[in-house]
Amino acid sequence: MTNRPPAITGLHGAGGIGTVTLDWKPVSWAVVVDHYAVYADGALIGKTVYPHFVHRGLGFTGVTRNYRVVTVDAAGNRSLSSGSAAVANLTSVTVSGTPVATVGAFDGKGSEFALSPKGYASYPTRFPSGVDYTFGTSTPSADWSYLLPGPADKWAGSKNHRASFRFELPAVPSQDLDLALWLIDSHASLAASAVLTVNGTEVGRLAFANGATKGSTIADSTYPGSPLKPSYLERPLSKDLFRAGANVLELFKDQGSWVAYDALGLFARK
Numbered sequence: 001m002t003n004r005p006p007a008i009t010g011l012h013g014a015g016g017i018g019t020v021t022l023d024w025k026p027v028s029w030a031v032v033v034d035h036y037a038v039y040a041d042g043a044l045i046g047k048t049v050y051p052h053f054v055h056r057g058l059g060f061t062g063v064t065r066n067y068r069v070v071t072v073d074a075a076g077n078r079s080l081s082s083g084s085a086a087v088a089n090l091t092s093v094t095v096s097g098t099p100v101a102t103v104g105a106f107d108g109k110g111s112e113f114a115l116s117p118k119g120y121a122s123y124p125t126r127f128p129s130g131v132d133y134t135f136g137t138s139t140p141s142a143d144w145s146y147l148l149p150g151p152a153d154k155w156a157g158s159k160n161h162r163a164s165f166r167f168e169l170p171a172v173p174s175q176d177l178d179l180a181l182w183l184i185d186s187h188a189s190l191a192a193s194a195v196l197t198v199n200g201t202e203v204g205r206l207a208f209a210n211g212a213t214k215g216s217t218i219a220d221s222t223y224p225g226s227p228l229k230p231s232y233l234e235r236p237l238s239k240d241l242f243r244a245g246a247n248v249l250e251l252f253k254d255q256g257s258w259v260a261y262d263a264l265g266l267f268a269r270k
Contacts, residue, residue, distance in 0.1 A: 005031050005073040007080045008051070013067060013087035017232035018058050020087045022067055026051040032074040039081075040065045047072075060092035093178035093234050097267030100177060101135040101167035103144050104263030108222040108230060110184045110215070113146035113261060117219035120147055120258075123156050130162040144261070147216060152190050152257040160254040165264060167247055173239040175269050179249075181206065182262035185215025185228040192256020198241040198249050206233055206251070208259050215260030230262060237266070 010025035027033060035047040038055075045055055055067075066086050071079035094106045110116050115123060123145060133144050148163050149156035179196075191208035209231040215221075221228035249266070253259075 003075075003077055005033065005071045005077055005079045008036065008069050008071055008082045011067065011069055011082045011085045013085050015062070015087055015089045017090050017092050017234055018056065018060060018230075020055040020058065020065065020067070020089050022053045022055065022069070022085070022087070024051050024069055024082065027071055027079075031071070034072050034074045034076070037070045037072055037078075039068045039070070042066075058089040060095050062088045062091040064088040090234075092232065093180050093267045094182075094265070097178055097269055100169070100266040100268050101165070102263060102265030103133055103135065103138075103140055103165060104261060104265075106180065106182055106263045106265070108184060108262060109220045110146045110261050111219040112140045113144050114140070114142055116146035118217040120149075120216050121155055123147065123149060130164065132164045133166065135165070135167040146219070147258045147260050148194070148251060148253050149258045150190070150192060150194075150253040150256045152187075152192075156258075160252065162253070163251045165249045165251075167249075167266070169242055169244055169247055171244045173242055173268065176236045176239050177242065178267045178269065179233075179235050179237050179265075180267060181233040181251075181264050183208065183211070183215075183231045183233070184219070184221040184260050184262045185213070185230065186211035186259040187257035188213040190257035191259055194259075195252040195254060196249070197252065198237060199243065199247055201241055203237065203241065206235075208233070208256075211260075216258065221262070 006027045008024045013022045038046045038053045066084045069082045191210045193205045193207045196203045211229040214227045221230040
């Protein structure tokens with residue numbers, strides 16, 4: 001008779017943009033675990049030695065999947081399946097909303113931006129006062145740098161950097177707008193954060209996920225085997241922050257190292 005290892009308990013998950021993050025209570029340290037096998041809708045999607053797993057590449061429309069986890073011990077014995085956890089990835093505002101003002105295409109690539117794919121050393125001379133971009137007038141390939149550097153970047157002067165995104169609104173929005181800031185990659189350990197400001201009002205600090213440090217020289221996260229680690233940051237912005245006429249959204253990178261853009265935009269709710 002097979003000696004089954006114990007099944008895990010406490011499986012739960014949280015949906016993100018393009019991802020689902022799973023956590024569970026690990027089995028006792030007395031059990032020599034080789035790995036945990038993770039399943040979605042009955043199909044094996046990965047293995048991990050930790051009680052944590054991120055299911056990536058799920059697209060940008062929310063879909064509910066049923067997850068289960070099986071313990072596999074060092075002898076290859078398998079536990080009974082855990083209880084099921086139904087978790088949905090989030091629907092991106094780039095799918096659910098209507099674009100108001102954007103720079104770049106939300107396509108997993110940064111090749112449309114200035115200095116891409118590996119011209120970061122020219123940033124100090126190309127953008128000595130930071131990036132200042134006007135939607136409808138400026139050109140991504142000339143006026144929006146593919147990287148937003150930070151004070152940890154010696155090649156960018158070891159100082160804080162600002163990116164300003166200007167746009168016109170015909171009237172104050174009737175509903176809150178949504179910000180989408182997608183990255184194709186970021187520094188592997190120093191992505192840190194930036195301060196977000198709208199029309200001079202500090203909204204908060206945007207925390208960036210650490211990436212793979214390859215996006216400074218590679219512009220595409222979509223091809224099979226790409227080493228890049230894209231991430232997606234979306235958040236609501238109160239309608240009270242905006243005004244009829246000229247508006248400006250600013251990112252102030254006063255911590256850590258660079259992030260590499262996929263696209264940035266504001267979206268109205270349908």
